[in-house]
Amino acid sequence: MKFKVFISLLLIGCVILFGFVYIIIDIIQQEEDRKQLIDRFSSRNDSPPPDIPRTEKIPDDIRQKFAAVSKKPEFIPEKPEIVAEFLHEKSPQSVEFSPTNPNLVVSSTLQYSTEKNIKLWDIKNLHRPIVEFSGNSFSENSASFSSDGKLLAISVLGNIEGGVRLWDIGENQFISSLRVSGFDSVFSPDQIHLAISTSGIELWDVSNPTDPIEAIKLEGNNFEEEHTFSVNGKLMATIEASTDTVNIWEINGNHVIKKNSIIVINEKVGWIEAMKFLPDPENPILAIADNDADIRLYYPPDWQDYNTIPAGNVYDFAFTPDGKVIISAGINEIEFWSVENGEHITSIEGHSDWVKCVDVSADGRFVAGGGNDGVIRVWDIDDYLPTKQETIQNAVIPIYFLPTNRLPQAEIPEKIDILLSDLQTYFADEMERHGYGRKSFKYEKNSNGSAKVYLFEGKTADDYYDVYTSSRVKKEIQQHFDLTRNFYFVIMDEKIEKKSDENKYTVSDVENISKNIRVLNQRITELELQLIDSIFREHGGNIVVRTPLNKYSVHNIAAKFGESIGLNRDYRSPSYLMSYSEESKQLSKSSAAWLNCSQYFNANRTFYDVKTSIQRLSNSKGKVRFKIEDADGIRQVRLLVKPMSESPPAGFKRYSDPGENQKEWVKNYRGKNNVLHEVLTLKGEKKSTVEFDYPKYADNFINLHVIDGNGNRTYMYTQLVDGSGISFSSLIRRVFD
Numbered sequence: 001m002k003f004k005v006f007i008s009l010l011l012i013g014c015v016i017l018f019g020f021v022y023i024i025i026d027i028i029q030q031e032e033d034r035k036q037l038i039d040r041f042s043s044r045n046d047s048p049p050p051d052i053p054r055t056e057k058i059p060d061d062i063r064q065k066f067a068a069v070s071k072k073p074e075f076i077p078e079k080p081e082i083v084a085e086f087l088h089e090k091s092p093q094s095v096e097f098s099p100t101n102p103n104l105v106v107s108s109t110l111q112y113s114t115e116k117n118i119k120l121w122d123i124k125n126l127h128r129p130i131v132e133f134s135g136n137s138f139s140e141n142s143a144s145f146s147s148d149g150k151l152l153a154i155s156v157l158g159n160i161e162g163g164v165r166l167w168d169i170g171e172n173q174f175i176s177s178l179r180v181s182g183f184d185s186v187f188s189p190d191q192i193h194l195a196i197s198t199s200g201i202e203l204w205d206v207s208n209p210t211d212p213i214e215a216i217k218l219e220g221n222n223f224e225e226e227h228t229f230s231v232n233g234k235l236m237a238t239i240e241a242s243t244d245t246v247n248i249w250e251i252n253g254n255h256v257i258k259k260n261s262i263i264v265i266n267e268k269v270g271w272i273e274a275m276k277f278l279p280d281p282e283n284p285i286l287a288i289a290d291n292d293a294d295i296r297l298y299y300p301p302d303w304q305d306y307n308t309i310p311a312g313n314v315y316d317f318a319f320t321p322d323g324k325v326i327i328s329a330g331i332n333e334i335e336f337w338s339v340e341n342g343e344h345i346t347s348i349e350g351h352s353d354w355v356k357c358v359d360v361s362a363d364g365r366f367v368a369g370g371g372n373d374g375v376i377r378v379w380d381i382d383d384y385l386p387t388k389q390e391t392i393q394n395a396v397i398p399i400y401f402l403p404t405n406r407l408p409q410a411e412i413p414e415k416i417d418i419l420l421s422d423l424q425t426y427f428a429d430e431m432e433r434h435g436y437g438r439k440s441f442k443y444e445k446n447s448n449g450s451a452k453v454y455l456f457e458g459k460t461a462d463d464y465y466d467v468y469t470s471s472r473v474k475k476e477i478q479q480h481f482d483l484t485r486n487f488y489f490v491i492m493d494e495k496i497e498k499k500s501d502e503n504k505y506t507v508s509d510v511e512n513i514s515k516n517i518r519v520l521n522q523r524i525t526e527l528e529l530q531l532i533d534s535i536f537r538e539h540g541g542n543i544v545v546r547t548p549l550n551k552y553s554v555h556n557i558a559a560k561f562g563e564s565i566g567l568n569r570d571y572r573s574p575s576y577l578m579s580y581s582e583e584s585k586q587l588s589k590s591s592a593a594w595l596n597c598s599q600y601f602n603a604n605r606t607f608y609d610v611k612t613s614i615q616r617l618s619n620s621k622g623k624v625r626f627k628i629e630d631a632d633g634i635r636q637v638r639l640l641v642k643p644m645s646e647s648p649p650a651g652f653k654r655y656s657d658p659g660e661n662q663k664e665w666v667k668n669y670r671g672k673n674n675v676l677h678e679v680l681t682l683k684g685e686k687k688s689t690v691e692f693d694y695p696k697y698a699d700n701f702i703n704l705h706v707i708d709g710n711g712n713r714t715y716m717y718t719q720l721v722d723g724s725g726i727s728f729s730s731l732i733r734r735v736f737d
Contacts, residue, residue: 006685049460054404067453084123084378092370101150102361153185189233232281236652289314329355396443403462417451434592470544488542538713571651581653590679599711621689633684633709640674
């Protein structure tokens with residue numbers, strides 16, 4: 001009996017095992033099918049353009065009106081040139097360029113003897129320092145420039161008779177001493193205060209450098225040497241050494257208020273190596289390097305969110321003057337990182353040991369680094385960074401696309417300039433109406449202030465672009481422009497003469513077109529099924545319109561613009577811009593809130609992207625529910641559906657006659673476009689469970705769009721009815737996922 005039970009259990013176990021193996025094999029096959037489906041859908045078989053070269057030369061006087069198009073650059077850095085090497089003998093602990101003279105560098109070391117350990121160098125004179133200063137034995141000493149480059153603050157810990165002295169670089173002499181013992185001193189950007197680390201932080205008024213006066217004293221026993229000012233001098237950050245807490249102070253004249261504290265979580269207390277504010281007065285993000293925990297970026301105003309630059313072990317870092325690159329000092333090399341996305345750009349090798357300090361000249365041309373090998377090296381990086389390429393991020397770039405059998409319209413640059421200016425004004429007016437100020441997009445301009453329009457010559461004649469116009473045009477321009485960045489406004493020059501529509505299509509043509517449409521719709525449905533609950537990022541934007549431009553109203557182009565940067569068809573009111581009706585003149589309040597976060601309406605801001613997490617929750621009490629997390633702060637969530645009702649929404653008005661309007665809805669719009677169902681505007685929450693009213697008369701596929709406080713856009717496909725069309729193996733896969 002026991003043997004029979006054992007055999008039965010064994011057989012049951014084998015069946016279960018084989019069942020799981022089958023499910024796993026099916027999951028793998030479905031994943032392969034999914035990849036193939038996406039590949040087929042995203043790379044439609046499209047015949048290459050026929051080779052039809054230009055036969056008529058574009059007149060020089062017309063060509064000169066346009067910007068030239070060059071091949072999209074692939075950044076390959078040249079090896080930077082060493083322009084100076086200074087032998088400091090001892091290991092340099094700090095290096096700093098003069099803010100006004102990129103040839104002057106001051107460096108300091110720890111003091112282990114009576115030798116002179118603070119030195120001022122001229123990179124054009126490699127033989128010896130301009131001047132040297134002595135500190136105390138076995139103490140920490142430092143030097144820093146004033147913002148006008150005329151003074152040096154020399155700090156010597158333990159010397160109460162003149163622990164901090166001010167040196168006049170032009171006169172080559174000390175001009176005053178501060179009776180305070182400090183081991184680090186930093187000038188405020190307005191040069192009114194000198195902040196000195198003592199048992200606390202003391203701010204001395206040095207507006208008259210020959211007679212410094214103690215102004216403010218922040219009492220405490222936990223402050224370490226590191227403190228730094230924001231670029232406009234309104235904020236200061238300090239470190240509590242015993243807790244690795246960074247305090248943010250607001251400075252207003254001689255009044256200092258603690259605004260916030262950042263607890264830098266690390267098991268090794270006291271390992272904060274460096275911290276600096278992003279050189280952007282409008283967005284003073286604080287970067288903190290914790291030796292073995294990369295560089296983390298803390299965002300105002302709450303200072304709780306952070307993104308990470310994966311630099312690893314870092315002793316020091318510096319921002320380039322434009323704030324786009326962080327240059328870090330670490331193991332044997334200096335590394336360059338994108339502030340925007342944290343990607344590694346390049347590195348400089350040449351140091352034989354740890355690099356302990358780094359700085360960038362105010363003109364962005366030189367970088368200096370020093371470390372345990374006792375040598376300070378200055379590199380020329382003028383052509384070393386991709387940020388040196390003249391590109392405008394988060395801006396509109398106008399492109400005039402010209403087939404080979406057409407000549408440019410002589411006045412098209414002026415027409416494009418007028419249209420972009422009118423669009424700017426429209427958005428500025430609407431944003432101001434909703435209380436966001438005169439915010440609008442920016443576009444590339446020539447030196448005279450007119451729109452910088454690129455002349456893009458297509459590969460073939462205009463007949464080829466009559467079908468699949470947008471995809472074919474973008475396929476060509478993406479070889480020269482990065483469509484994942486900026487917003488590309490493409491104007492396609494269309495032939496004026498038209499072939500007669502009479503007998504254009506045969507019955508067979510109509511049948512084939514109908515069949516192709518059905519196949520395409522089926523593929524779209526299959527793709528949506530495969531992409532269920534997948535999360536996607538949205539980058540860049542683009543629209544393609546045809547000439548003549550006067551057939552488009554400003555509102556029509558504005559709607560196309562909005563749709564390309566995250567707004568959607570909005571049939572809640574016919575007056576809304578995104579309703580595409582004749583009455584569509586105004587931005588809705590929710591659309592204005594979305595654009596207020598958009599990167600294109602904040603072109604000068606540096607953006608970061610902590611990935612958004614979206615989890616679909618089960619429907620409850622007539623609500624569709626989602627759990628969303630985003631460390632950048634959630635600003636708006638939109639639920640989109642495809643309405644299937646026979647009656648059009650209230651805001652759908654293509655015709656004034658209700659009967660004609662309904663016919664238009666059923667024939668061309670019902671169930672074919674994602675339409676805004678409901679929108680929730682949040683206040684920057686990091687985590688939120690959002691609920692939407694259950695959409696009636698809608699297709700089963702729904703779409704959730706999220707924008708965070710930095711303008712990053714995320715969306716997710718999912719299903720309204722859970723489990724519809726999902727196989728058993730897909731269900732198992734979800735469980736395991």
